[in-house]
Amino acid sequence: MRIGYYIRNYVLKGQDGKPAMSGGVKVISQHVKMLNQAGIEALLCTRKVQTDIPLSELHMYDHPVVLRENEDLPDCDLYVGSIFSDVKMLFQRGRGKIIHLCQGYEPIDFTERFVEGRVSEKYLRKGLMSLWQWADRWKFRKRVREIESIYALPTVKVAVSKHLVTLIERYYQQPCFLIPNGIDPNIFFPNQDRVWGKDGKISILSVGPLQVGFKGIPDTLQAIKILREKGVPIRFIRVSPHPPSPTEELGKVVDEYYMNLKEQEMGELYRNVDIFISSSLEGEGFGLPAMEALASGVPSILTEISSYLNFDEKKDFGFFVPVHRPDLIAEGVIRIIESSTFREGIRQRGMKVAENYTIDHTREKLLSFIRSFMP
Numbered sequence: 564m565r566i567g568y569y570i571r572n573y574v575l576k577g578q579d580g581k582p583a584m585s586g587g588v589k590v591i592s593q594h595v596k597m598l599n600q601a602g603i604e605a606l607l608c609t610r611k612v613q614t615d616i617p618l619s620e621l622h623m624y625d626h627p628v629v630l631r632e633n634e635d636l637p638d639c640d641l642y643v644g645s646i647f648s649d650v651k652m653l654f655q656r657g658r659g660k661i662i663h664l665c666q667g668y669e670p671i672d673f674t675e676r677f678v679e680g681r682v683s684e685k686y687l688r689k690g691l692m693s694l695w696q697w698a699d700r701w702k703f704r705k706r707v708r709e710i711e712s713i714y715a716l717p718t719v720k721v722a723v724s725k726h727l728v729t730l731i732e733r734y735y736q737q738p739c740f741l742i743p744n745g746i747d748p749n750i751f752f753p754n755q756d757r758v759w760g761k762d763g764k765i766s767i768l769s770v771g772p773l774q775v776g777f778k779g780i781p782d783t784l785q786a787i788k789i790l791r792e793k794g795v796p797i798r799f800i801r802v803s804p805h806p807p808s809p810t811e812e813l814g815k816v817v818d819e820y821y822m823n824l825k826e827q828e829m830g831e832l833y834r835n836v837d838i839f840i841s842s843s844l845e846g847e848g849f850g851l852p853a854m855e856a857l858a859s860g861v862p863s864i865l866t867e868i869s870s871y872l873n874f875d876e877k878k879d880f881g882f883f884v885p886v887h888r889p890d891l892i893a894e895g896v897i898r899i900i901e902s903s904t905f906r907e908g909i910r911q912r913g914m915k916v917a918e919n920y921t922i923d924h925t926r927e928k929l930l931s932f933i934r935s936f937m938p
Contacts, residue, residue, distance in 0.1 A: 566605045567639035568595055569649050573609035573627055586851045587666045592624040597926045608636050622826050647713045654716050665722040667848025669710050672777045673703045723849045726869035740932055744849045745925030750826050753860025754834035766798045768836040770852035773808050777846030786892035787816055833859035840864045844886050858917035862910045864895040880912040
């Protein structure tokens with residue numbers, strides 16, 4: 564059996580010239596590596612690889628099939644697509660069995676853009692009833708209908724989170740299989756000797772592009788401003804695949820800014836911060852940075868969204884806040900600072916929860932799923 568994963572853009576060149584890969588692309592790379600290691604032929608087909616750095620150094624699958632313009636995909640028994648437009652293309656070819664790998668239910672993200680105040684920086688228009696805003700809302704609603712039609716296709720559904728499985732099965736009356744994301748415990752592990760609040764400041768980390776609306780980064784930025792107004796001694800660190808936006812006020816709100824860090828560099832960074840914040844919205848499909856932080860022993864503040872709440876049955880592995888509540892994020896930071904007992908409690912529980920989301924667990928689920936198609 565041969566399996567073909569398709570992702571139009573595999574590794575792109577970021578604005579800083581370094582390779583830029585999304586978490587979703589890393590998941591696809593991980594799947595292909597796992598299948599080949601298990602002796603199952605799997606191809607990673609793509610149109611774009613924009614890097615001179617060996618892919619192995621980036622911990623990415625290093626033998627992609629780079630298709631020329633108008634070149635068709637190799638013959639495979641199963642084809643896997645994750646981005647809705649890729650799934651549509653694979654289905655329209657009419658060859659092989661198509662697997663729709665859902666890493667986040669896109670209509671949620673587009674629907675959130677209808678609401679004033681929840682539109683990402685990229686799409687925000689001025690004027691409540693402006694023609695531009697009306698056009699944007701019309702465009703987003705049209706896109707939602709298009710995406711829903713692709714989910715309704717008779718493809719095999721797979722999702723990376725429990726809540727996505729439930730959502731797809733309820734909305735589309737089709738079975739959906741769970742293959743949860745996993746992290747490498749050899750990269751993301753705690754620093755047991757770290758000194759809390761080194762140099763008299765509490766280092767706080769936020770990961771993700773401001774330009775992606777469902778990451779909710781503006782709420783974290785506002786929380787940092789509240790903490791600074793209260794005189795809390797903090798050092799705020801941002802990591803993103805994009806250059807800093809003027810909104811992030813580098814040097815005033817953000818103290819340190821890093822772009823396109825490799826996995827090993829991210830692991831080292833987690834081990835050298837005191838608190839992790841993710842203020843993601845419901846559109847977050849899984850939240851790999853949050854799981855990486857938990858595995859690295861970083862006390863974390865997380866929003867009460869389905870992906871994070873489904874990490875575990877209990878909510879004792881982090882400080883949880885409703886979405887769009889930067890004031891409560893700031894309160895969470897203060898509580899973690901002031902209560903060593905609470906801090907150590909969520910830290911230990913976070914590491915325990917992360918033990919259920921390793922690459923070995925992902926491999927087991929993936930191989931079981933793929934082998935179900937074998938004669």
